[in-house]
Amino acid sequence: MSEWAMKRFWTNVTVEGAKDGHRVLLDGRRVKTPAKTDLVLPTEGLAQAVAGEWAAQEGKVDPMSMPCTRSANSAIDRVAPQRTEVAAMLAAYGDSDLLCYRADAPEELIARQAGHWDPVLDWAEEALDARLETRTGVMHVPQDGTALAALERRVHDFGPFHLAAFHDLVGLTGSLVLGFAAASDWRRAEEIWTLSRVDEDWQAEQWGVDEEAAELAERKRQEFLHAKRFFDLAGPSGVI
Incomplete structure (x- = not known):
């Protein structure tokens, strides 16, 4: 630096x-x-x-x-020269999307995940022409190739500035679908960030708040909100 x-x-x-x-x-x-x-x-x-x-x-x-300056530098110096590779890496999140991996117990957590995450998957099916299916447990089960291809095409259509922001929208949430939801204003950015924290919030309710983990989560929240602002400032994406 x-x-x-x-x-x-x-x-x-x-x-x-x-x-x-x-x-x-x-x-x-x-x-x-x-x-x-x-x-x-x-x-x-x-x-x-x-x-x-x-x-x-x-x-x-x-x-x-200077977060906007740093994101712009990244878009020009890092994303633009390898845009195809960055897009492919982000599109791969669809096959292991956070929203698709559900708990098998307790019933309250199962219901909470379904209540918060099912509407986003329903939206993706309608708005993005991609239906991702849920799984129980943490073992990877591949998603339908047609759905993944539909999502991948959209990611590859982003220009460098939008892709730089989208990188953080996806990476910070662990969800390609939530990244698209934020980029398209499906809900307020704060609400979408909260959706990405369902499991962590549940754990905090059961075992108490870990101060160090809470500080890290707050930093990530601020980075997520910045990524959304940067995405919007970059203008219409032409993708969603």
């Missing part, structure tokens, strides 16, 4: 429209990614969010306070 070890040297932060998108300028100079590529954003809204992060820096630049 040595490329971030800098102090604020600029006075003005502005946004410049261009043929290929929008750029952020520091005293008229273009911001570049860590790989020294021009930081070109797909929408003015995302460019303004990135510009706001640069404008807020005082003294030494703190990349941890």
